[in-house]
Amino acid sequence: MTATLLSIRGLTKAYPGVVANDSVSFDIQQGEVHALLGENGAGKSTLVKMIYGLVKPDSGTMTWRGAEFAPPEPRAARASGVAMVFQHFSLFDALNVAENVALGMENPPPMRDLAAQIRSVSENYGLPLDPDRIVGDLSAGERQRVEIIRCLLQDPKLLIMDEPTSVLTPQEVEILFRTLNKLKSEGTAILYISHKLEEIRTLCDHATILRLGKNVGTCIPSETTAREMAELMVGDTLHTPTRTATEDGAPVLRINDLSLSSANPFGTRLKNISFTVHAGEILGIGGVAGNGQDELLAALSGEATSDTNTITVNDAPVGHLGPNERRALGILAAPEERLGHAAAPDMSLTENALLTGALRQKLTKNGFVNWNATRAFAERIIKAFDVRTPGPDTAARALSGGNLQKFVIGREVLQNPKVLVVNQPTWGVDAAAAASIRQALLDLAATGAAIVVISQDLDELMEIADHFGALNEGRMSEIHPALGLTIDEIGLMMGGADETEGAAA
Amino acid sequence: MDLSAINPVLLVASLMVAATPLLLAAIGELVVERSGVLNLGVEGMMITGAIAGFAISVETGSPYVGILAAAIAGAGLSFLFAFLTQFALANQVASGLALTLFGLGLSALMGQGYVGIRPPEMARLDIPVLSDLPVIGPILFSHDPVLYLGLALTAGVWGFLKFTRGGLILRAVGENHDAAHALGYSVIRVRVLAILFGGACAGVGGAYISLIRVPQWTEGMTAGIGWIALALVVFASWKPWRALLGAYLFGGINVLQLNLQAAGVAIPVEYLAMSPYLITILVLVIMSADKSGAPASLGRSFHASQ
Numbered sequence: 001m002t003a004t005l006l007s008i009r010g011l012t013k014a015y016p017g018v019v020a021n022d023s024v025s026f027d028i029q030q031g032e033v034h035a036l037l038g039e040n041g042a043g044k045s046t047l048v049k050m051i052y053g054l055v056k057p058d059s060g061t062m063t064w065r066g067a068e069f070a071p072p073e074p075r076a077a078r079a080s081g082v083a084m085v086f087q088h089f090s091l092f093d094a095l096n097v098a099e100n101v102a103l104g105m106e107n108p109p110p111m112r113d114l115a116a117q118i119r120s121v122s123e124n125y126g127l128p129l130d131p132d133r134i135v136g137d138l139s140a141g142e143r144q145r146v147e148i149i150r151c152l153l154q155d156p157k158l159l160i161m162d163e164p165t166s167v168l169t170p171q172e173v174e175i176l177f178r179t180l181n182k183l184k185s186e187g188t189a190i191l192y193i194s195h196k197l198e199e200i201r202t203l204c205d206h207a208t209i210l211r212l213g214k215n216v217g218t219c220i221p222s223e224t225t226a227r228e229m230a231e232l233m234v235g236d237t238l239h240t241p242t243r244t245a246t247e248d249g250a251p252v253l254r255i256n257d258l259s260l261s262s263a264n265p266f267g268t269r270l271k272n273i274s275f276t277v278h279a280g281e282i283l284g285i286g287g288v289a290g291n292g293q294d295e296l297l298a299a300l301s302g303e304a305t306s307d308t309n310t311i312t313v314n315d316a317p318v319g320h321l322g323p324n325e326r327r328a329l330g331i332l333a334a335p336e337e338r339l340g341h342a343a344a345p346d347m348s349l350t351e352n353a354l355l356t357g358a359l360r361q362k363l364t365k366n367g368f369v370n371w372n373a374t375r376a377f378a379e380r381i382i383k384a385f386d387v388r389t390p391g392p393d394t395a396a397r398a399l400s401g402g403n404l405q406k407f408v409i410g411r412e413v414l415q416n417p418k419v420l421v422v423n424q425p426t427w428g429v430d431a432a433a434a435a436s437i438r439q440a441l442l443d444l445a446a447t448g449a450a451i452v453v454i455s456q457d458l459d460e461l462m463e464i465a466d467h468f469g470a471l472n473e474g475r476m477s478e479i480h481p482a483l484g485l486t487i488d489e490i491g492l493m494m495g496g497a498d499e500t501e502g503a504a505a
Numbered sequence: 506m507d508l509s510a511i512n513p514v515l516l517v518a519s520l521m522v523a524a525t526p527l528l529l530a531a532i533g534e535l536v537v538e539r540s541g542v543l544n545l546g547v548e549g550m551m552i553t554g555a556i557a558g559f560a561i562s563v564e565t566g567s568p569y570v571g572i573l574a575a576a577i578a579g580a581g582l583s584f585l586f587a588f589l590t591q592f593a594l595a596n597q598v599a600s601g602l603a604l605t606l607f608g609l610g611l612s613a614l615m616g617q618g619y620v621g622i623r624p625p626e627m628a629r630l631d632i633p634v635l636s637d638l639p640v641i642g643p644i645l646f647s648h649d650p651v652l653y654l655g656l657a658l659t660a661g662v663w664g665f666l667k668f669t670r671g672g673l674i675l676r677a678v679g680e681n682h683d684a685a686h687a688l689g690y691s692v693i694r695v696r697v698l699a700i701l702f703g704g705a706c707a708g709v710g711g712a713y714i715s716l717i718r719v720p721q722w723t724e725g726m727t728a729g730i731g732w733i734a735l736a737l738v739v740f741a742s743w744k745p746w747r748a749l750l751g752a753y754l755f756g757g758i759n760v761l762q763l764n765l766q767a768a769g770v771a772i773p774v775e776y777l778a779m780s781p782y783l784i785t786i787l788v789l790v791i792m793s794a795d796k797s798g799a800p801a802s803l804g805r806s807f808h809a810s811q
Contacts (some may be wrong), residue, residue, distance in 0.1 A: 054689075090683075090687040092680040093680065095677065103674065
């Protein structure tokens with residue numbers, strides 16, 4: 001059990017301008033779950049891509065069971081027994097499950113036999129899946145099963161999982177962990193990448209921590225506190241957001257029986273949604289991705305208009321208004337997709353600041369843009385939210401995900417909204433930046449704004465939300481006070497079953 | 506007006522001939538688009554194939570060498586497109602339009618000495634007994650070999666896409682090129698091969714016009730068939746058998762309206778001339794209402810960054 005499976009020595013990979021990995025060394029034993037920890041941009045993804053043969057290291061060596069290991073392409077890595085579940089699923093929406101699995105295999109059997117194999121493996125590991133379904137129709141959890149089964153069918157010796165739980169409900173996470181433990185007991189090594197520290201503490205035997213491409217330490221997660229690991233990752237002490245207790249103010253945003261079809265053919269229809277958000281309140285909305293989050297944001301921001309009275313702000317009906325008319329009234333939104341939805345990738349930060357700020361910041365006059373004021377506004381965002389960029393003329397695309405996220409959230413927060421709706425405010429953002437974004441939202445609420453935070457990250461919602469609701473297939477669960485909710489209750493709300501369970505708290 | 510002058514057997518036989526250039530070009534473009542590439546240069550590749558096939562046939566005296574030359578010429582021109590879009594990462598729409606303009610000009614230049622010449626004729630299939638059968642003989646067993654090649658390609662492409670691993674990889678590349686790359690498939694190689702196949706098919710389709718359907722060379726003789734092929738691929742929802750149906754429908758109505766014109770039907774010629782376009786598009790629009798979608802990566806450039 002303790003034989004070394006893969007040993008990495010001095011692996012280095014540099015891209016123009018950044019050293020993604022700087023002489024990283026560690027060992028993975030057979031049958032262990034080894035965690036790879038680090039912030040965004042710490043070089044975790046580059047490292048596993050080198051193991052999987054997608055990227056060639058500049059220097060350094062890998063040994064696989066004592067023999068030299070330098071896969072020139074993923075095919076070779078797979079032949080050795082390395083399998084990988086990707087962070088952004090490498091699936092093909094228009095193909096069915098069996099075809100997707102076949103694409104990840106070297107010598108797939110004929111389709112009929114493959115379908116039978118998929119059924120037997122999926123039963124064996126408690127991951128129910130129908131091989132004939134089209135992947136585009138599956139939930140995020142089911143899609144991940146497709147990836148995992150694709151790996152399992154090749155009988156891997158080392159399974160690499162890149163942030164596998166970021167899209168799962170707590171119940172799905174539990175199923176996944178059972179599967180991983182079963183694999184481990186069968187002698188498969190697992191390299192587990194995550195920045196969710198509690199998960200790593202329950203699941204992993206060893207952890208290697210990366211910061212800015214360097215290996216900065218190892219630890220045994222079960223004997224280390226989450227805080228210690230986080231500080232190793234960040235290389236600094238961590239500030240947890242603090243909130244000042246506020247009294248609930250007057251109701252500001254009211255949704256009355258909102259039903260709306262999605263603009264996207266694969267989207268979810270919103271069904272009879274009603275809720276109220278008060279001044280100074282943060283309403284957290286959870287739920288597995290694809291259950292109406294994007295549609296709800298579109299309905300609140302004005303991208304999708306609805307009947308006049310379904311949405312009211314301070315008793316004024318706004319359902320029929322478009323985004324700019326709502327911005328004028330102080331209803332602002334920051335959507336989930338940073339590049340292409342919240343920001344125009346090839347435009348500069350100044351231009352992006354103009355796109356949503358023009359109205360409230362009075363950046364245009366008689367149809368002409370006041371570039372000086374716009375630039376000043378962009379600089380104000382950069383300064384206030386610690387956006388790390390050479391300056392406001394940088395293209396949005398050139399910023400790292402976390403920095404652009406800070407800019408996008410900052411742009412809305414600095415416009416003093418009365419209502420702010422954000423979707424996945426800290427998705428893919430590292431711990432320090434996430435903490436500062438959450439703090440900004442709490443501070444905004446303290447000034448009396450009504451805030452709706454839609455997120456997949458339950459820890460985040462529990463940290464900042466006053467009330468919690470969950471979306472399931474376009475329906476909203478009952479809204480409960482966030483304080484005192486248990487993970488089980490939340491899971492049931494996300495699964496759409498909370499009515500039978502009775503009100504929590 | 507004398508409708509009895511229209512012989513139904515000859516009508517069907519000649520609609521198959523009329524449909525073949527369109528079918529060949531559409532099947533080639535279908536494969537290209539399934540791999541995620543939009544090549545708008547079909548018209549240019551067809552006309553280049555038409556003159557290359559014509560010239561080589563005349564020089565060598567063999568129509569078969571001519572057809573081969575047309576395939577090579579079409580593939581050669583498409584390689585230019587492949588180079589621009591896959592290696593230089595040029596915009597596919599602009600490159601395709603440029604290819605059409607370039608092909609039209611190049612063919613006019615190459616064809617200057619070939620106006621008014623008759624090319625060598627391609628022998629038709631002549632199977633004893635079968636070809637002499639009434640009705641079935643002239644419709645099924647008395648055509649030139651290229652027409653059967655078109656049908657065989659349709660079946661072959663359908664089988665390739667549906668049953669083979671190569672076809673699955675091709676569809677995967679067209680569906681999500683990032684995921685295909687992550688799984689270790691060479692997106693560029695698959696796409697270049699698909700583009701070359703599409704070019705060869707368009708070239709043969711063009712040569713079919715200049716060597717068999719209208720055995721002569723005239724400048725611009727493909728007359729928009731390449732554009733019809735592009736539209737056909739979309740309306741056929743990227744499915745080979747629907748492309749065949751659309752091509753035969755278009756060819757059939759085209760032949761029928763010519764026959765009607767000759768028979769002196771009291772409908773203005775302009776309406777008859779536009780009818781194949783209208784009816785084909787109408788039928789395929791109705792058929793494609795099931796929204797089976799375009800390849801998701803269609804028209805997007807791929808670059809393996811990191």
